[in-house]
Amino acid sequence: MRLGTCYFPEHWDPSEHQRDVDLMVQARLDIVRMGEFAWSRIERESGQFDFDWMDRTLDRMHSAGLEVCLCTPTATPPKWLVDRYPEILPVGPDRQLRDFGSRRHYRFASTVYREQSERITEIVAARWGQHPAVTTWQTDNEYGCHDTTFSYAPDDLRAFKDWCAARYATPDALNRAWGNAFWSQEITDFDQLWLPVGAVTEINPACALAWRRFGSDQVVDFNRSQVELLRTHSPGRRVAHNFMGFFTEFDHHRVAADLDIAAWDSYPLGFTDMSPLPLAQKLEYMRTGHPDIAGFHHDLYRGMGDLWVMEQQPGPVNWAPHNPAPLPGMEHFWIWEAWAHGADVVSFFRWRQAPWAQEQMHAGMLRPDGQPDAAFYAAQRAAQERDQWFPNGVPANVQAPVALVLDYESLWAQEIQPQGASWNPLWEAMRWYRAARESGLTLDVVGPGADLNGYALVLCPASAIVDPARVDQLAAASGRVLLGPRSASKTPELSIPEGLAPGAMTQLMPIKVVRVGSYRSEWSMGCELPDARVVRWREQIETSLTPQALAEDGGGLWYRNGLVDYLAAALDDDGLRRFIADRACEQGLNCEVLAPGERVRVRGAMRWHANSGLAPVEGAQGALGQGQFSITP
Template structure:
């Protein structure tokens, strides 16, 4: 991972001066300095202004913008504007427009209205990227390249003929030009789908019945890889011109965005960055912030990362877009820092007066500087300056949760035993009790090195290949604690059911075998023998070496084990064959991690989130009070309150309701 050449915790947002008269720019940079802004992203959606006609360029405006920023000590994260091709491009290349699953051609008039497999788009994108690279490679303001913007946000899948041809090329490479191997992997003897010629293969377009799950899964993999190939192509152009300038693109690790396999993307980024927005319908969105931050840090290999976009207040794209409550702007931003962000940025600097995002909040809102948002933005700038020494510190987790995009895609394909099984919901259900308990968590691939952890949890791993399954089982065999959720290990990497009983790949390691699944109807709870209820799932579990911890106390499987424990090698495995109610699941996970010797970062009063970042010479304890009353938290002797800028006296700190305290703890 490269380092960002901006001191301390970077602070800023998307800056779109092209949307405003030039006389506004001087006010912008004056106010940026007042707010403590150190870096802004520029040029993200400026393609039409930079290249008004094909092959004709006008960089005069961007020259002035970059010069102004540099003169005022503000660094530039310079974007390639390739997320929004101009209208002239589509008039010249109408075949570059995307086609949806139903065969409907889409029009230009918004952003990301291109087919990722279009040769004309790739050529045009690399041409404008090359011009930018040649002109600004040595510009003193440019500290990072921002490639594209939110890949796959609107055009993750295109079903046109160019996409079909690219899909076939991807398949030929994956299956070594062996069509029979593809037929075996896809199980095409079912429903007479056998292919005799590569040209017979098409994207999984709308059809009369359920498409082949293996076909759909490979399609999702292809779509992620196709966009990744565009990112890599632009990055290589930039790297050739400016090898010392790091490149990034903004991920979207946030609720319900599953288009891209970020485990494949992350190693290609010099600095991992992410966009995160709250869901107005989530009453505890602070949990989603924490989960997202832990996942992004894990994608970055445990290294710090950048929050490239979030909002100061309301967004503009949900059915109801709520403003943030008092103190929420500050809590949200510092929660991301707590989880490893070494940069905090917003969409956007100045709230737009026109356009599709005119009702999206900004650092400088429509109301101007006489506003609560502006006062909070200035305060946050001061807070981040006070936290400069936190930069570069890392996490401390001994618990890992398995996260896999292939498992997510496959478990939510049609014709599953239950449409109520949703990957992200299950992961959050297991993550939430750990968050409440103050237990640090990393996320891992199934085939990751697990030697740093004591506990590994796999809440939802429907699809797993042999390597991943053996890695997880081996972790337990060597002394670790592995807990696996229902419907995991059921299919291999081609979506083929693992025969011999459930949970498939994990039967031996878990010491159980199920012969039939009994998913539960929505709103149909079942009782558990140790108290509490469960929902979503049940199955007929037979003990095959394991012991029953909890059994079903009602429903069609009364008396059948619901939670089991097994000694595997020198370690312990658990199987959770249902979804216990939140308090019951919390008790179970407390038992699992306590038996494994995992303790919380700090014991805190209810409602106070505790997160630890580990530096070279000190630890940094973030205490975030989401409650409505003040709380006292013990800290070691010699600690200092960084935000208050003073030593801690008496061995405790007071965290006021809705407030944040960051404590430097000597080691």
């Protein structure tokens, strides 16, 4: 339960650096991230290096007792490098060059850029890797941000062909895996492969899935090549990357497997504004953030490594369609929320608001005029509370009673083939998460290979693609397993399983999904489940099991086989909350019915109780207004 900030010494006159360090100490910070966009200051022209300014900054930090998380600067190759190697620039799905002028203007699959990335990583790691201030590294910055995971340059096609040749071995194997007999898509040589872009109509979904796997693998490899150099040149340090919110373009479990710390960048207001929430909820949570958005991501990334919030929203930002000022106190609220969800570090982005360039309207811990802003005081206060409330050390993270299983390949399968404009698989997982949280439950979000022992309830909202290992884990789960519609509905090559869905899960749930329908969001249908209506997705089941509940169309809606339950439709928010709460009660978990904006989370001995809604809720020490919380140790 520590605090930090993101600092750009290269933005400020050196004469201000010591004042900044002194203020950071005053703000009770522990760790400072630096360097992720500083390439042009480290290497002003090809081979002309300037290390002094960072040397001196690291020394200052160390003297002040601050740890440093140093970054590789590869998210922003400077203009001289782009001019020398224009082939590193990505090409968009519109087949236009994505040019210099902002950031992340590189292709992961570029061998030229891989060399440059390794060259500069080695240089910074060799220079500063053993500096006593440096305890942590961050690789690059927000992989994939601004849709940069994928690029459609000719050289990307070259790499994709190689990747396919490695995966499928023969053209015929690929033809069979993709079903290329359909629409005469067959190839006789891997060199005949194409980029999945610009086709006359829908691309083969199996090709699209291969492309997404390929793209994800490029990120994994790119990151790994930096991690290896950092471990070599900076022994004993821990390595992080800062992931993002609502982002599924690569397999975060696989990238995180090479890291020590799964950090993420938490902007509750921006994410709320851009979410698929209905307008009324966007308005209610406009200045607090929706109560599950930060929590879901905290729980998600905590399932991948030590949890850090590498960038925490410190006030209004600049990049969302609307950028409200947070309610007074939210900066403080977000620190404790992250800690309650198991974060080790909460680091505000950024230290001092820059008065120029793209992010000039993005708040910091200091205002542009150098005066402390709300986040500065929030950090001071949280540090003091922490020391006061937990004098014997911070509570440990312990396993939650409920697990929600999430894997990226299943999300990709449904993003490629939603089969209905109203279907959003990540948001469906968010809805299950919210349903459990609204019942006062504490969750772990776990990856596809996780051990499910010890969980009283395991939620599988959208496991479209599962491998036999997953099935074994679910079969071995000690608690009740809830499977959502579309479970195991696809093979690993995005086709329909031979015996129909739920394919590989049929041993857990002996049913056959013989027909599916997707429906407009405005549609709903009644059913026998309490408080519930069927929405957006409905399956027709063939089975010898007797349904536990029917829908108005007369078909089975809820099936049970031992410890496993299956829902043959999507339920509306209320129905889903009630269904999960009822199953949790069956498992002996203690459910509450919370107010819409009310949330609780338990971290070891600490209970966090918060309210993001307009209406006050009753807390242990009195009413909690909007944006307020209490900590009960």
